Amino acid sequence: MHHGQPYLTTTTAKMPAYNSIFNTDTSPQLIGTFPLLPLRTKTRGPAYTLPLLPSLPPSQSPEPDDDSYDALDEVLSLFRANTFFRNFEIQGPADRLLVYGILWVSECLGKIRNNMSGREAQKEVSNIALDTNFAIPGDPGFPLNQIFTPPSTRQEAEVLRQYLMQVRQELATRLLARIYEDGTDKPSKWWLSFAKRKFMGKSL
Numbered sequence: 001m002h003h004g005q006p007y008l009t010t011t012t013a014k015m016p017a018y019n020s021i022f023n024t025d026t027s028p029q030l031i032g033t034f035p036l037l038p039l040r041t042k043t044r045g046p047a048y049t050l051p052l053l054p055s056l057p058p059s060q061s062p063e064p065d066d067d068s069y070d071a072l073d074e075v076l077s078l079f080r081a082n083t084f085f086r087n088f089e090i091q092g093p094a095d096r097l098l099v100y101g102i103l104w105v106s107e108c109l110g111k112i113r114n115n116m117s118g119r120e121a122q123k124e125v126s127n128i129a130l131d132t133n134f135a136i137p138g139d140p141g142f143p144l145n146q147i148f149t150p151p152s153t154r155q156e157a158e159v160l161r162q163y164l165m166q167v168r169q170e171l172a173t174r175l176l177a178r179i180y181e182d183g184t185d186k187p188s189k190w191w192l193s194f195a196k197r198k199f200m201g202k203s204l
Contacts, residue, residue: 016085016089017082017088017089018078018081018082019092019095019098020071020074020091020094022035022037022071022074022092022094022097023091023092023093023095025037028093028094031151031156031163032137032138032152032156032160033093033096033137034097034100034137034160034163035093035094035096035097036048036159036160037070037071037094037097038070039166039167039170040052040068040069040070040072040073040170041166041170043165043169045162046166050067051067052068053068057177058173058174058177059174059177059178061073061076061077071097071098072101072167072170073174075097075101075105076105076174078102079102079105079194080194082098082102082199083102083106083197083198083199084197086200087200088200090147099147099199100167100204101167101171102199103143103200103203103204104168104171104172105175106195106198106199106204107128107204108128108129108171108172108175108176109175109191110196111124111125111127111128112124112125112187112192113187114186114187115186116187118176118180118187121180122176125172125175126172128168129169129172130169132161134161134164134168134204135204136160136164137150137151138150138157143202143204178191179192
């Protein structure tokens with residue numbers, strides 16, 4: 001929940017979207033204005049790697065005060081609440097990763113059909129998660145250039161692309177684990193019911 005001033009309309013208080021708890025990190029590494037926050041992942045890349053939790057089922061997240069809780073756990077926990085909002089106030093660097101992550105989860109959900117088996121869904125989602133040809137901040141096709149400052153060099157752009165590949169692959173893995181959590185090999189209708197919602201009216 002927010003501290004400080006509530007959002008107000010002329011008549012009633014309006015509930016704002018949830019912002020990232022990682023905004024309190026005092027000095028995250030930034031490329032442009034995108035934070036390279038630590039991730040709990042086996043996917044290779046530039047992210048600082050948090051301790052893996054072998055005993056934790058892939059469909060679950062650690063508690064938010066756990067050292068291994070990362071910004072991708074937060075994306076998945078806030079996804080359903082935040083997708084209802086067309087407006088979102090950036091309050092710190094981590095919010096940009098939160099926004100990107102939510103839009104990426106929507107992209108993955110859009111690939112999964114009601115009758116897909118886990119293996120079919122994994123194939124569809126892996127195709128986009130492993131694709132290296134995607135827009136990053138500053139590219140003409142990137143939908144959020146108004147809230148991101150682009151990388152300042154080609155080298156920075158390459159590091160950011162590698163980091164986003166880690167984010168995309170890890171989020172896809174965790175999302176699929178949640179969608180097929182019940183063991184029936186049928187996707188969760190509850191998760192798929194959010195597939196057509198567009199957070200901030202945007203899509204990647």
